[in-house]
Amino acid sequence: MPQIRIxxxxxxxxxxxxxxxxxxxIEDAFVALATKDVCMPPIACLDIPANNGEIDVKTAYVPGLDGVAVKISSGFFDNPKLGLPSVAGMMNVFSSKTGILEAVLLDNxxxxxxxxAAAxxxxxxxxxxxxAKTVAIYGAGVQARLQLKALTLVRDITSATIWARDIAKAxxxxxxxxxxLGIPVRATNDGKEAASNADIIVTTTPTRDPILMADxxxxxxxxxxxxxxMEHKNEIDPALIGQADLYVSDSQAQTSILGELHHAINAGTVAKDATFPELGQIIAKSMTGRTSADxxxxxxxxxxxxxxxxxxxxxQSRCAAAGAGVEITS
Structure with a gap:
């Protein structure tokens, strides 16, 4: 009988x-998306506006990987008022060879x-x-700290600013x-000031109205x-997408529907039929990335x-090697 690791x-x-x-x-995953016969269906999004929440389902088959994950995740953004985390979820991992469920990852x-954050x-x-040495992070949740940590792994970051509307949270x-991280990190509720000296800006919020302006x-x-x-979320002034020297998506099929590109198209700052490089293509060097410092x-x-x-x-592979979790017979 199949064994399932919980x-x-x-x-x-x-x-x-x-x-x-x-x-x-994650870098390898982006390359696979650009270079392999990946099967990745559209995201299934269930919006629950009455409770400022959403439930999403994402999955993909990646040639060369033994597993296929089906992730169910939720974001209920008023949960902190109830003393609950805003994000929850789980992943089921199936064998890409047999389709047998091999693991249930109750990762919340x-x-x-x-x-x-790795992305x-x-x-x-x-x-x-x-x-690049200075960073501005828009948002003050868990992802804000993780994004900053990720940046310190790829660049010599010397200082950072955290922006949030609620200065206490920032x-x-x-x-x-x-x-x-052992670097000076300050707080502000002035979005323009946060961006003024930043070499890298990361926006990490579920806002429906832009918090980062083009100018x-x-x-x-x-x-x-x-x-x-999700379709209703919008962190960046659509004008910035049109003015940028280089716009890159993780998947243009998604960003034209769900991402910042979607809002730029609707605003008329980007043509609906415009095509842009994807991050995996730049990593794989089939498309050109940044070409100048300015x-x-x-x-x-x-x-x-x-x-x-x-x-x-x-x-899953690390947990199996460590003997972590509990195995049950289905």
Whole structure:
């Protein structure tokens, strides 16, 4: 009878973290999306506006990986008012050879947090200036700290600013990040000021109205937008997409529907039939990335099923090697 490994968030935290291995894992996933016969269906999105929430399903088959992950994740953004986390979820891993369920990862969104932050690190590694040292993070949640941590793994970051509308939340996040990373991190609720001296800007919020305006972004800046993963979300002024020297998506099929590109098309700043390089193509060198230090680059990350299959397969293999979790017979 098939054996299924049941893994909790605690099990997973013991074997996988946001490190260079995780960044390499996600980098390889982007390359696979650009170069292999990946099967990745559209995201299934269930919007629950009455409770400021959403439930998403993502999956992908990646040739060469033994597993196929089907992720069910939720984001209910008023949950912190109830003393609950805003993100939850799980991943089921099936054998790509037999279709048998092999593992249930009860990660509560932990692996999504890791792979999302790793994707931000990959984007900055390939698109930010080599000498980038200063960062502005928009948002003050868990992902804000993780995105900053990922940047310190790919660039010599010397200081950072955390922006949030609630200055108290920004200050709490900045203090935690500074202690964890050993660099000065300050807080602000002035979005324009946050961007003024940033070599890299990362937006990490579920906002429906832009929080980063086009005229705030200086030449040479790299911007990663990772919060707009549903049609109604919009973190970046659509004008910035049109003005950027280089716009890059994780998947244009997704960003034209769900991401910042979607809003730029609707605003008329980008033609509906325009085509842009994807991050995997730039990593694989089939498309050109940043070519000069004064370019403004924008990477639009909506989250792809290949990332989920990649991180889940890595986590499952590490847990199996460590004997983590509980095996049951189905």
């Amino acid at each position: 893994l909790t968030e605690s099990d997973l935290r013991k074997v996988i973290d946001l490190d260079m291995d995780a960044i390499t894992c 969104g932990y692996l999504t947090d890791i792979r999302t 931000g690190g990959v984007a900055a590694h390939h698109l930010a200036r080599k000498d 200050e709490t996040c900045a203090k935690k990040a500074s202690i964890e 705030w972004v200086n030449p040479g800046t790299h911007v990663t937008a990772m919060g707009a993963d 370019q403004i680059t924008v990477c639009d990350l909506t989250g792809t099923g290949v990332q989920d299959t990649a991180i889940a397969t890595l986590a």
